[in-house]
Amino acid sequence: MAPMTDQAVTRRARWMYELGRARWASHILLLVLPLLLLAHLIGRPAPLVLGLGGSIAVAGFGLAMLHDRYARAVRTGVLAGVPAFAIPLVVRSLHLLPVQTAVDPCIPAAFASGVIAGWLVSRRAVDEEHQRAFWIVAVATTALTGSLGCSVAGGGGVVGMIAGVIAGSAPVVLRAGARS
Amino acid sequence: MLALARGDRSAFQTVFSALWPFLRQFCGRVLHDDALAEDAAQAALMKVFLRATDFRLDGDVVAWALGIAVFECRSLRNRRTRRGEEIGHPALATVPVAGPTPEDAAIEASLGSALREVLQTLRPLDRETLEGFLAPTPAVRRTPLLRKRLQRALERLRTAWRETHGSDD
Numbered sequence: 001m002a003p004m005t006d007q008a009v010t011r012r013a014r015w016m017y018e019l020g021r022a023r024w025a026s027h028i029l030l031l032v033l034p035l036l037l038l039a040h041l042i043g044r045p046a047p048l049v050l051g052l053g054g055s056i057a058v059a060g061f062g063l064a065m066l067h068d069r070y071a072r073a074v075r076t077g078v079l080a081g082v083p084a085f086a087i088p089l090v091v092r093s094l095h096l097l098p099v100q101t102a103v104d105p106c107i108p109a110a111f112a113s114g115v116i117a118g119w120l121v122s123r124r125a126v127d128e129e130h131q132r133a134f135w136i137v138a139v140a141t142t143a144l145t146g147s148l149g150c151s152v153a154g155g156g157g158v159v160g161m162i163a164g165v166i167a168g169s170a171p172v173v174l175r176a177g178a179r180s
Numbered sequence: 181m182l183a184l185a186r187g188d189r190s191a192f193q194t195v196f197s198a199l200w201p202f203l204r205q206f207c208g209r210v211l212h213d214d215a216l217a218e219d220a221a222q223a224a225l226m227k228v229f230l231r232a233t234d235f236r237l238d239g240d241v242v243a244w245a246l247g248i249a250v251f252e253c254r255s256l257r258n259r260r261t262r263r264g265e266e267i268g269h270p271a272l273a274t275v276p277v278a279g280p281t282p283e284d285a286a287i288e289a290s291l292g293s294a295l296r297e298v299l300q301t302l303r304p305l306d307r308e309t310l311e312g313f314l315a316p317t318p319a320v321r322r323t324p325l326l327r328k329r330l331q332r333a334l335e336r337l338r339t340a341w342r343e344t345h346g347s348d349d
Contacts, residue, residue, distance in 0.1 A: 006200070009222060013196055017229040021187065024233040067187035 018065075025064035028071060031078055032057045035085070039148045042089065048151060056144045063137060073134045077141025080120040084113035084146025084161050110150035110157040114164020117142045121165070122172030135173070139165055185235040195232075200225055202242075203249050210253045220256045224249040298340045306333035 004012070036053035040046065056078070064071035091109040121142055125135040143162055150157035183191040203224050207217040227248045235244065299307055309329045 004222065009200065009225065010193075010196055012222075013200075013225055013229045014192060016226045017184070017192065017232055020230040020233050065187075069186075071187075 021065050025061050028060045028064045028074055029057055031075060032060055044148060052144050052148050056141060069128060069130055069134055070137050073137035074141050076121055076124045077138040078145050080117040081142040081145025084117045085149035087113040088157055089149045107156045107160040111160040111164040114146060114161035115168035117146060118165035118168025119172060122169040126172060181235055181241040182237060184232050199228060199245055203245060206246065206249055207253055211257065216256055220252040224252040298344055301340050302336055306336050309333045310337065
């Protein structure tokens with residue numbers, strides 16, 4: 001190894017640190033990519049899977065590289081979004097709700113799964129030091145993950161799911177705000 | 181270190197400033213070779229930062245960094261030893277063997293000195309005959325008379341040598 005100045009060693013050490021961080025952040029893809037593969041296998045439209053899935057993967061990797069708290073938020077968001085992803089699809093494929101109603105049965109299912117996701121994310125956020133940052137990242141990830149499934153009901157499903165996330169988060173966020 | 185492991189980049193300079201001189205000093209003490217110690221310290225530092233994200237709350241940063249440094253010192257020293265062995269064998273094989281070895285040259289010089297001493301004890305005629313014969317370009321023609329003189333001079337030289345240095349028997 002050639003002798004280096006302290007500045008060169010600092011630069012190289014910083015580069016190695018970022019490389020190590022990128023390696024660590026790439027673990028988030030082990031969670032996201034199987035979900036995208038599943039979405040593709042159950043017949044979700046490829047542009048949707050590529051668009052939303054690509055956003056989750058890129059944003060998840062970038063945020064995990066930035067700081068551990070964002071990595072935790074992305075993980076929580078993806079896991080909390082799994083019910084929102086799966087429930088509307090299950091409801092539609094198994095015809096669990098009556099179809100003779102004016103509203104697409106998948107919209108209430110998306111809302112309900114959104115409530116569950118919002119509640120899970122918010123419960124997890126109150127344990128964090130930087131609650132707001134954690135909550136924003138986690139909810140955004142949940143919304144993207146859930147949209148992969150909720151979009152089966154069109155835009156209404158997505159809106160229903162997001163409304164559910166907010167509704168599910170509200171009690172926990174308000175209670176945490178009242179405590180502090 | 182813990183802050184850096186979590187992704188807090190503002191801790192980088194603090195950790196670097198603490199670890200770099202420490203690792204350099206440690207590797208210098210272990211290896212007793214400035215260049216090798218510098219290499220080992222650099223390699224250890226790079227590994228520490230590459231794996232910084234894996235550092236956990238219950239870890240001891242000094243023990244962790246020293247563990248990596250010890251490994252690097254050992255690896256570099258072993259690599260250098262191996263390189264020395266690898267270079268050694270082919271290098272020896274390429275050494276020219278046409279000339280006399282230092283040992284042969286010393287023996288030859290010692291024998292030459294002893295022979296000159298014995299020559300001084302011979303008669304002048306015998307000495308001149310032998311010197312004329314041993315000269316690179318003999319000045320005289322080799323007549324039967326000269327060959328007879330040479331034979332006698334050699335016999336006397338052998339006798340004088342035996343008297344001075346003893347016989348091989």
